[in-house]
Amino acid sequence: MRMIKTFKTAVFNVKFSKRKGNIIDTQMRLAENAFYDVIERLAHHVEPLIKLNKEQRKDMLTRLKKEASQLIKPHPLSNASKSGVVADAIAQISSTVELRLTGQDAKLPTRNNRDIDTYDIGMDMLVGSLDLESQDLAKQLIYSKPYDGMPRPLLWLRTRPSDGAMLLRDGLGRYFVYINSHSSKSKFSKAKVVINDLVNVRTGETENFSSSTGLLLPIQLSKWHQSEFLAKGKPKSYRLIKKADGYILAVTFEFKAEKIEPATYLGVDRGIDKIAAFAVTSKKEVLKKDFCDGNELRDYQKECETNARKKQTKGNAKYIRWRGYTDLIMHKIANEIVNTALKYRSQVVLEDLTNIANGHHHRRARFARKTNFNKVLSRQQYQKLQHLLNYKLSYVGLPTPLFVRAAGTSITCNRCGNYDSKNRDLNERSLFLCKSCNYQDNADVNAAVTISMKGEWLTTQFDKEHKKMKNRFSDWIPLPS
Numbered sequence: 001m002r003m004i005k006t007f008k009t010a011v012f013n014v015k016f017s018k019r020k021g022n023i024i025d026t027q028m029r030l031a032e033n034a035f036y037d038v039i040e041r042l043a044h045h046v047e048p049l050i051k052l053n054k055e056q057r058k059d060m061l062t063r064l065k066k067e068a069s070q071l072i073k074p075h076p077l078s079n080a081s082k083s084g085v086v087a088d089a090i091a092q093i094s095s096t097v098e099l100r101l102t103g104q105d106a107k108l109p110t111r112n113n114r115d116i117d118t119y120d121i122g123m124d125m126l127v128g129s130l131d132l133e134s135q136d137l138a139k140q141l142i143y144s145k146p147y148d149g150m151p152r153p154l155l156w157l158r159t160r161p162s163d164g165a166m167l168l169r170d171g172l173g174r175y176f177v178y179i180n181s182h183s184s185k186s187k188f189s190k191a192k193v194v195i196n197d198l199v200n201v202r203t204g205e206t207e208n209f210s211s212s213t214g215l216l217l218p219i220q221l222s223k224w225h226q227s228e229f230l231a232k233g234k235p236k237s238y239r240l241i242k243k244a245d246g247y248i249l250a251v252t253f254e255f256k257a258e259k260i261e262p263a264t265y266l267g268v269d270r271g272i273d274k275i276a277a278f279a280v281t282s283k284k285e286v287l288k289k290d291f292c293d294g295n296e297l298r299d300y301q302k303e304c305e306t307n308a309r310k311k312q313t314k315g316n317a318k319y320i321r322w323r324g325y326t327d328l329i330m331h332k333i334a335n336e337i338v339n340t341a342l343k344y345r346s347q348v349v350l351e352d353l354t355n356i357a358n359g360h361h362h363r364r365a366r367f368a369r370k371t372n373f374n375k376v377l378s379r380q381q382y383q384k385l386q387h388l389l390n391y392k393l394s395y396v397g398l399p400t401p402l403f404v405r406a407a408g409t410s411i412t413c414n415r416c417g418n419y420d421s422k423n424r425d426l427n428e429r430s431l432f433l434c435k436s437c438n439y440q441d442n443a444d445v446n447a448a449v450t451i452s453m454k455g456e457w458l459t460t461q462f463d464k465e466h467k468k469m470k471n472r473f474s475d476w477i478p479l480p481s
Ligand SMILES: [Zn+2]
Pocket: 413, 414, 415, 416, 417, 418, 434, 435, 436, 437, 438, 439
């Protein structure tokens, strides 16, 4: 049985005594100092790394990791913090190199170039993020340039008492996090923490140990956290983050799903008439076609526009609320697609918009309604939908989306293969009417069917030996009579 892994981060509030706060703050500052020390001593490797090929770069980073482990030794840190700082420092060097390779002007952080903005934006993103992509970005923002006056977060990657962290539960259903927080040489190591009959959330086993280098912190956990994270996933890494108004613990959970072999294809079209249309096909047969309803979104947008006109303000807060709402709708759409894909065991197929400025048929007809509704599934949002699908499909064990070229999908008839721009009515943009076989359907649905079939054509008609398609899509598509 093959498994697919996904990761998702949960954020918990942590509250503790002044004494524990003192230990943690001290560790954060020590770890931060060690981080910059390591970064500064390894900075001269960035330029050479850029010149290496991918393979060599990987080897070099492995060597740098060993070097960093040596550099960190004299620092008065807990074992966990040592490996955490090394991991952070290497990740920082690696991402700086990656950014430089894509032509961006990236620099390693220094003690002096801290930036308040990126930290706050990163924090907001981390708390609000539901997919891995935005989490990674959030983490990058947080760790690259820490908030002025706030130390860098502490990181735990292991789960042992001597050098890790663990989520624990007591008999009353209260939750705690144990962290290996300080060095055995530290003045704090005189007091011991005793873990007595607490259940390890990760393993389900009862933990009994005492430690002179750790702390036990109570965490606040909601029912939603329990059902969405603890019940389904396993804690993998922990980050303790200091904010102006307290501390939060970000725990990344690993989820495993049994891999599903797809039996059908599910094409998604970024609609113009509807927000999105989708169709399930198999062996050129259409098994299901449907729309993702955007009515709520349309109404909400109208309301926003009316309010804005009344008040003559275009406040930032309103924009954020609007963005939040569309995010919610994107999740709804993604869920609807994933549920259908699960039901039909589908390979999801999407349009590849990389080379298209703003798709062919997504342009509005000349006299169409002048609302801003076409902004709804903008290119950016379609990309957001892609990210959500990537994550949510893996989460249930389905493969990530397959991409097909968007060109022509909206003017190709999925009955007879006729490829003609006249198949789309200039005045009635939501109508698809084939000039060759008279097949008629909603234009978005027709496009979704075509995208789905294109996915099947790509996977089944590719001639590996000659490295080309066995036939043209428009030749393959006609239904056998
Ligand atoms: Zn036709």
